[in-house]
Amino acid sequence: MNDNHAAVTELLGAWALDACSAEETATVEGHLAGCPTCSAEADRLGRATAGLATTVAVLPPARLRGAVLAGARAARPAAGEEASAGYAAWVDRFDMLLEGLTPAQWRERVVHDWTVQDLVAHLIATDELLVAQLGAGGAETPEDPAELDGTLPVRRSAASIGEHRGRPPGRTRGAWRAQADRLLRDARSNTPGALDRQVRLADPRLPRQPLRTALVQRLFETWIHTDDVRRVLGGPPAPPDERHVALIVAFGLRLLPAALRLAGADRPPRSARLLLVGPGGGDWTISPAVQDAPARPPAATVTMEAVEFCYLLGNRRDPVSVPHRVEGDPAVAATLLRAATTLGCD
Amino acid sequence: MGQLESSHPRWDKEVCERLVAGDEAALGELYDEFSPLVYGLAVRVTRDWAAAQDITQEVFVRVWRDPQAFDPARGSWRRWLGIMTHRRAVDWVRRSAARRRRTAEAAPPVAAPDPEETAVAGSVAKSVQAAVDDLPAAQREAIRLAYFDGQTYRQVAETLGIPEGTAKSRLWQGLRGLATRLQAEGIEP
Numbered sequence: 001m002n003d004n005h006a007a008v009t010e011l012l013g014a015w016a017l018d019a020c021s022a023e024e025t026a027t028v029e030g031h032l033a034g035c036p037t038c039s040a041e042a043d044r045l046g047r048a049t050a051g052l053a054t055t056v057a058v059l060p061p062a063r064l065r066g067a068v069l070a071g072a073r074a075a076r077p078a079a080g081e082e083a084s085a086g087y088a089a090w091v092d093r094f095d096m097l098l099e100g101l102t103p104a105q106w107r108e109r110v111v112h113d114w115t116v117q118d119l120v121a122h123l124i125a126t127d128e129l130l131v132a133q134l135g136a137g138g139a140e141t142p143e144d145p146a147e148l149d150g151t152l153p154v155r156r157s158a159a160s161i162g163e164h165r166g167r168p169p170g171r172t173r174g175a176w177r178a179q180a181d182r183l184l185r186d187a188r189s190n191t192p193g194a195l196d197r198q199v200r201l202a203d204p205r206l207p208r209q210p211l212r213t214a215l216v217q218r219l220f221e222t223w224i225h226t227d228d229v230r231r232v233l234g235g236p237p238a239p240p241d242e243r244h245v246a247l248i249v250a251f252g253l254r255l256l257p258a259a260l261r262l263a264g265a266d267r268p269p270r271s272a273r274l275l276l277v278g279p280g281g282g283d284w285t286i287s288p289a290v291q292d293a294p295a296r297p298p299a300a301t302v303t304m305e306a307v308e309f310c311y312l313l314g315n316r317r318d319p320v321s322v323p324h325r326v327e328g329d330p331a332v333a334a335t336l337l338r339a340a341t342t343l344g345c346d
Numbered sequence: 347m348g349q350l351e352s353s354h355p356r357w358d359k360e361v362c363e364r365l366v367a368g369d370e371a372a373l374g375e376l377y378d379e380f381s382p383l384v385y386g387l388a389v390r391v392t393r394d395w396a397a398a399q400d401i402t403q404e405v406f407v408r409v410w411r412d413p414q415a416f417d418p419a420r421g422s423w424r425r426w427l428g429i430m431t432h433r434r435a436v437d438w439v440r441r442s443a444a445r446r447r448r449t450a451e452a453a454p455p456v457a458a459p460d461p462e463e464t465a466v467a468g469s470v471a472k473s474v475q476a477a478v479d480d481l482p483a484a485q486r487e488a489i490r491l492a493y494f495d496g497q498t499y500r501q502v503a504e505t506l507g508i509p510e511g512t513a514k515s516r517l518w519q520g521l522r523g524l525a526t527r528l529q530a531e532g533i534e535p
Contacts, residue, residue, distance in 0.1 A: 010511070010514055010515070010518075011514065012518060013514060013515070013516075013517035013518025013519070013520070013521050013522070014492065014498070014499040014513075014514050014517050014518070016521055017489065017492040017493045017517055017521070018432055018433055018436045018492075018493075018496070019492040019493075019497060019498050019499045019502065019517065020498065020499065021498060021500075043420075043421075044522070044525045044529075045518075045521045045522065045525055046421065046425060046429070047425075047525045047528055047529065047534070047535060048521040048522075048524035048525040048528065049428065049429075049432070049493065049521065050421070050422070050424055050425035050428045050429075050535035051470065051473075051474035051477070051524060051528055051533065051535040052474060052478070052489070052493050052494075052524075053383055053387045053424070053428035053431070053432065053535075054383060054424070054428075054467075054468065054470050054471040054474055054535060055467070055471045055474050055475050055478070056386045056387055056389075056390040056494070057382040057383045057385075057386040057387075057467065057468075057471060058382055058385060058386040058389060059381075059382050059385075060381050060382065060384075060385035060398075060399070060402060061399070064381070064385070064399055064402060064403070065374075065377060065378075065381070067399075067403060068377060068381075068402065068403050068406045068407070069370070069373065069374060069377070071403050071406075071407045072370075072373055072406060072407050072410040072411075073370070075407050075410060075411050076368070076410055076411050077368075078368055078369075078370040079367055079368025079369060079370075080368075080370075082368060083368075196371060210369070212367075212368070212369070213367065247368070250366055250367045250368070251367075253363070253366075254363065254367055282366075282414050283414065285419070
């Protein structure tokens with residue numbers, strides 16, 4: 001590691017200015033990874049080059065902005081479009097699965113003590129929480145703040161399940177589908193900024209989120225219930241596709257700090273690194289702190305499959321037995337995994 | 347913010363998270379904040395408006411495609427965008443120099459200022475400029491050739507008629523001096 005230390009030290013200034021040959025650049029960068037002294041020096045010099053860049057700033061031509069944003073959209077669709085397309089796809093898949101069920105299968109127990117029909121009635125109730133906020137003109141019904149506690153989704157689900165028991169399952173399916181289509185229509189209506197609108201998620205204690213995030217939650221819940229029903233019928237699991245995993249993971253990461261705070265895990269706030277491997281994965285640091293804590297290394301690193309993390313978010317995996325690896329403080333890791341299981345909808 | 351003041355770690359992190367979540371408005375905000383930095387640097391190094399626009403587009407599309415390549419713990423957006431822009435601009439300069447050598451074409455005239463363009467100098471830029479002006483002339487000149495003209499240290503040595511080792515150490519000393527002064531003034535670009 002230190003064999004070329006002297007040579008690299010001499011090159012650092014030129015390297016920081018992109019003034020080395022390609023071979024020298026590779027040598028320097030190879031060395032920096034393993035040499036804290038040189039990488040600290042490189043960081044100091046980087047401060048100076050970043051400063052130099054500011055001295056030549058000029059406004060670009062105004063038309064460039066639109067071209068850049070259009071180029072970006074072509075390279076990766078915005079989350080709103082991706083979320084509504086992904087949600088629409090899972091609505092279709094779930095509907096097709098339900099369409100083929102026999103009356104006996106509709107009565108199979110799925111999760112908790114819910115039958116398939118109860119599960120669909122539950123989904124109607126959680127979807128409805130979002131539909132009600134979008135409705136005609138987006139007028140919001142003022143709600144009794146006392147109602148907006150963590151038990152709201154549970155109470156709404158219980159009411160919906162009670163209402164649908166005894167009805168023909170086809171009617172429950174029809175009611176769910178019609179409402180899901182309405183939700184998609186409202187979300188896709190081309191009002192500018194529609195996807196930025198702040199809405200409540202199923203759990204009203206969580207901070208309000210833009211509609212695009214709420215749509216990812218709908219995608220997420222519809223997927224997990226599709227998977228639930230397939231499992232009960234003895235079919236193969238229906239894991240989400242890579243892009244949907246990425247959306248669900250981003251949803252979970254966005255809400256984990258709030259979930260940790262709700263669980264009282266922010267005293268003292270200790271951050272954890274979440275390394276999700278496989279399709280849709282990535283590398284994140286999660287801190288429950290509201291304010292930016294001074295940069296301290298994460299207290300623990302949790303490594304797991306991104307798709308397993310999706311099941312964990314849906315409370316379909318046990319935070320202890322889900323396949324994962326922990327380095328660092330096991331208590332911080334365990335708290336993070338427990339908090340993740342609270343972000344599902346049932 | 348951004349152009350006008352030192353960096354804001356909190357804002358940097360939040361924008362990164364929003365980009366990861368696919369929030370297009372975050373890209374617009376990042377563009378509005380830093381396109382003068384990216385475009386201005388690309389114009390200065392390439393001296394070619396079209397190339398600078400291409401580079402600006404490439405840099406922001408790259409950020410949108412892969413926002414996680416930016417690590418807020420390792421520096422500001424300003425710094426990261428500056429690095430990505432400069433590398434691309436320098437590559438462009440070296441590619442077009444190689445092309446000219448092949449075709450024996452004369453070097454292009456230096457571009458005249460675009461009437462549309464307006465310099466944007468915030469407080470960071472002013473402090474940096476003052477610090478650059480205070481550097482010994484030999485260091486300042488070496489840095490100008492390397493950073494703003496995209497020369498390698500070997501070309502810098504040739505241009506200035508000095509040994510390569512001297513060019514390397516002038517670049518290093520100049521940057522070091524700048525970094526120390528910016529740090530002393532509490533400026534975190």
